[in-house]
Amino acid sequence: MPAPKEFLDYVDHNADAFIQRLSDAVSIKSVSGDPAYREEVIKMSNWISQQLQAVGVETQLADLGRHTMDGQDLALPPAVLGRIGNDPKKKTVLVYGHFDVQPALVSDGWNTDPFKLTVLPNGQLVGRGSSDDKGPVLGWLNILQYHHQNQKDLPVNLRCCFEGMEESGSEGLDDLVKKESQSGGWFDGVDCVCISDNYWLNTRTPTITYGLRGLAYYKVTIEGPAKDLHSGVFGRTVHEPMTDLIKIMGTLVDVKGHILIPGVDEMVPPPFADEKELYEKLDYSIKDVEDSAGASIALSDDKVEVLMGRMRQPSLSLHGIEGAFYGSGAKTVIPAKVSGKFSIRLVPPQTPEKVFPLAKAHVESEFAKLGTKNKLHFEELHGGLPWVTDINHWNYEAARTATRAIYNQEPDMTREGGSIPVTLTFAEALGVSVLLLPMGRGDDGAHSTNEKLDRSNFIQGTKLLGTYLYEVGAAAAK
Ligand SMILES: C[C@H](N)C(=O)N[C@@H](Cc1c[nH]cn1)C(=O)O
C-alpha cells in the first residue's frame, strides 16, 4: 500500500512550517550531559508531549526517577510515551527517538549559534540536534500532523517512546521499556519497532541499518597534591597526576586503532566466509569518509577495511581530560586532580560487563608500573549493549519498499558505528523486529560542530518514514 499522494504533497507544501517547528525544537538547549541544562531537557519533554497531543496522540510523561551527575542529585527528564490507534486489524508500530542533544558552544568552532537553527542557501539546516535526533523525531510529528489535520486514519496503530537521556546512557529507560512491554503496558501488542536516529553512510544513498555498536564509557582519575601547584616551585619535586595520566592514556590504543587492552580486540570472532562481500557492496569510498571527516586521514586506503573497522570491530577513543588546563595563554600549573575519559565501542559478543574487568586490570597494572605515589580511581560512567538483527523480516521489507518509493534507489544495508543503548532492550522485551531507518546524511556532523540536516533529507525523510508506516500497514493485510 503506497503512501497516498495527498500525504506526499502535504509534506512538500508544509515544508517551511516543519522547518519552523524544528527551529523551535533546536532553540531548547536540551543537553543531557550537563547538569546546568537539566531544566531545558525537562522543558523539551513537555514540549514534545504537547506537540504530540496537538496532533491527536495520547501521551504520558513517564517519571524515570533521579540520578547523580558530576556529584549533583538530579531529576531525570521524563520519557514521553504516546499512543494513537487501537485497531486489532492493524499492525502496531513503536517509534523511538531522543530529544536530548550533545553539548555545543560557539567557542567549539560553530560558525553560528548552535541553538538557533540557521537555514543556509544550500538548504542545510544547521543547529545542534537538527540531525541527531530532533529532526527525525519531528519527522514522526509531521506525519501525525497530516493525518490529524486531514482526519485521515493512520495505516498502523502507533506507539511512541521519546527520551531525554540517550546521549548520557539512557538512564532509567531500560526498566521503563521492560515494564511497559508487559501485558497492559503502553507497548503491549507492539508488532515492530522503528528507530530513526543514525545516518546514511554517504551523502547520496539512503540507508537501512541492522546493527549498532555498544558502548562502555570510562573515567580514570589520578590525584595527588592537595591543590593545584606552581610548576616552578614543584616541578621535578613531586609526582604529577597529569604526567601519570598521559602515560596511562597512551597505553590504551595505538595510532592504527588497535586496542591495546589485552583481551578486548581478541574477543571478536574473525569475519565469516563471504562477510567481506557485504561491505564491498556498500556505496562507499575512502573519499566519503575523508569528506565527512573534513581531512584525508582514513586509517586505510581499503574501503572494506575502513567499513569493517566502523561496523564490526570495536574501537577505543580518547575523549578528554577533566581538570586539565585547557585555556588560552600559558598557565604554569600542575593540576592536582585529573580525569581521563575514554570509551570503547563494542561489538558482539562484547558487553560492558565483560570488558570492564579487562579495562580496569589494564589501567591498574599500567599505573602500578609507574611507581607513582599518586592515587588512582577507575570507573565506568555508562554502558550500552551492541545489537545485530535479521534483515529478512517484513519490517525490513517495508523499509526497503518505502526507500525505493521515495528515493528510487536501493538502500545501503549497514551496521552503525554509534550506539543506541535501548535498542537491544526493545528487541528482547518485546520479542519483535527492530529496524533503524535513518533520515540524515553521513556528513551531518552529529556530535560535532556545525551539525546540520539537509532540507531535502528532512522533507524526503518525513515522506520515507510515513511511507514505511503505509508499507507496514500493507504487511498487516498479507
Ligand atoms: C547513534 C546515535 N544517534 C548516537 O549518537 N548515540 C550516542 C549514544 C551515546 C552514548 N553515550 C553518549 N552518547 C553515541 O553513539 O555516542
Ligand SMILES: [Zn+2]
Ligand atoms: Zn548522538
Ligand SMILES: [Zn+2]
Ligand atoms: Zn542520536
